[in-house]
Amino acid sequence: MRAVQITSLDGPDAVEVQEVPDPTPGDGQVLIRVHAAGVAFPEVLQTRGLYQLKPELPFVPGAEVAGEVVSAPDGSGLAAGDRVTALPLIGGFAELAVADVDSVFALPDSVSYEVGSALPFNYLTAYFALIERGRLAKGESVLVHGAAGGVGTAAIQVAKAFGAGRVVAVTSTPEKGAVALDAGADEFLLADGFLDSVKASGKVDVVVDPVGGDRFTDSLRSLNEDGRLLVIGFTAGQIPEVKVNRLLLNNISVVGVGWGAYALGRPGHVRREWEAVADHVASGALTPPIGATFTLEETAEALKTIDERRATGKVLLLP
Ligand SMILES: NC(=O)c1ccc[n+]([C@@H]2O[C@H](COP(=O)([O-])OP(=O)(O)OC[C@H]3O[C@@H](n4cnc5c(N)ncnc54)[C@H](OP(=O)(O)O)[C@@H]3O)[C@@H](O)[C@H]2O)c1
CATH class of the missing domain: 3.90.180.10 (Medium-chain alcohol dehydrogenases, catalytic domain)
Structure with missing residues (x-):
């Protein structure tokens, strides 16, 4: 072959x-x-x-x-x-x-x-991130970095399919913002200076972060009390560091999301995740x-x- x-x-x-x-x-x-x-x-x-x-x-x-x-x-x-x-x-x-x-x-x-x-790769990662690790509750707001990318578009659709309220996309260009809107985001913000826009339009309960780099601290500042920042990847190249007093002061959490080793290492886990999303795949909500x-x-x-x-x-x- x-x-x-x-x-x-x-x-x-x-x-x-x-x-x-x-x-x-x-x-x-x-x-x-x-x-x-x-x-x-x-x-x-x-x-x-x-x-x-x-x-x-x-x-x-x-x-x-x-x-x-x-x-x-x-x-x-x-x-x-x-x-x-x-x-x-x-x-x-x-x-x-x-x-x-x-x-x-x-x-x-x-x-x-x-x-x-x-x-499978991106949508089961997004499900694991938002639902299993991030404990997304109905009506909660979600901000997605790298929102026109593979994990990003999956996170937008999984969030919506599982009952999220406002879903905010963050992208580097307006063209990518349009892709995120097409995928189902309610609004998009440009990555450059996104925190000012979040402060104007309202903080969020969950941040999905496959990008990392220097936007990390502003992501923490974007969270409501009890908010969760889901660490998924580092496409920006740099692995961020966090001053943990920020977590204490605002009662927020940074949550590691390592889907592959966790899910694939547990017999039957990936199949259960697929079954959890299968109806939304069949309905077209996850496309x-x-x-x-x-x-x-x-x-x-x-x-x-x-x-x-x-x-x-x-x-x-x-x-
Ligand atoms: N933790 C897990 O279990 C898990 C599972 C699957 C994937 N991942 C990781 O998630 C990350 C995203 O994967 P993906 O498939 O969504 O990638 P992708 O489709 O290429 O999207 C990544 C996004 O990152 C943003 N970005 C920012 N700085 C970048 C740079 N210097 N180079 C390239 N992109 C940059 C881009 O959005 P803007 O241009 O709009 O900023 C891009 O759309 C990867 O690091 C991957 O390894 C982790």
């Missing part, structure tokens, strides 16, 4: 498409013909050896896919030809991928492979905006779209 390989840790331009042997599913694994694969920030980090998951070189990246089942274990409830979305974690940027049966989910007929491949699509041969360009901050919505590979 054709697959994208990371053969050296020299960044997005160093990925190569190669003929490699078809993957062989192990016990409890499903073989999937990939129709679409989601590209995410961690794969950009993997091309430089900077992500926590560091497989031995060479390896095929690709954490999430959608496609057709080729084979599935007896008793799994899956059969050849079923439409599914899945989290292979690695190996997804290829014509065929394998995933544990616990990480393979039936895709409703109303949901395309493109949309399906953009769902990721698709940004740009690329072939396997164009993977470097797909990765650079994310790396160079040009991505809006989800970036996909269509093998």
Whole structure:
């Protein structure tokens, strides 16, 4: 089969498409013909050896896919030809991928492979962040940084689907703000000076932060009492530090959100998360905006779209 390989840790331009042997599913694994694969920030980090998951070189990246089942274990409830979305974690940027049966989910007929491949990673992260870690209550207000990105658009839609009140998007440009509004945000603020706008329009109960960097302290200042700041990632590059007197004085919390290791390390957890969002997927309430699509041969360009901050919505590979 054709697959994208990371053969050296020299960044997005160093990925190569190669003929490699078809993957062989192990016990409890499903073989999937990939129709679409989601590209995410961690794969950009993997091309430089900077992500926590560091497989031995060479390896095929690709954490999430959608496609057709080729084979599935007896008793799994899956059969050849079923439409599914899945989290292979690695190996997804290829014509065929394998995933544990616990990480393979039936895709409703109303949901395309493109949309399906953009769902599991970001939407289960957003669900884990807002509902499991952030204890979002009905009517609470939410501010989302990086709101035109993959995690950001997912967080907007999960917040709305699970009963949030006002959802405020923060983006670096008005164009990205429009993407966030399309995804379901009630308003957008430009990242530069966002705190002044928050003070004018009202503080929030929850901040979703996949960006980090120098906006962190202003995010804390944006919270109501009892507010929670959900730490999801550091696309700005810099890992912020917090003076904890700010937490004490305002009765606010900084909450770590590390979805992968937590959810995937607990048998059945990811499936329960999928079941919690499945009705909203079927209804269309959770429909990721698709940004740009690329072939396997164009993977470097797909990765650079994310790396160079040009991505809006989800970036996909269509093998
Ligand atoms: N903790 C977890 O469990 C978990 C799970 C999934 C992903 N993540 C992490 O979440 C983060 C976001 O992932 P994503 O897939 O949403 O990425 P994405 O689609 O590329 O969006 C990230 C956003 O970050 C903002 N940004 C600010 N400074 C940036 C910079 N210097 N370079 C690039 N983007 C910058 C951009 O928005 P503006 O231009 O509007 O500022 C961009 O839209 C990543 O760090 C990823 O590793 C964490």
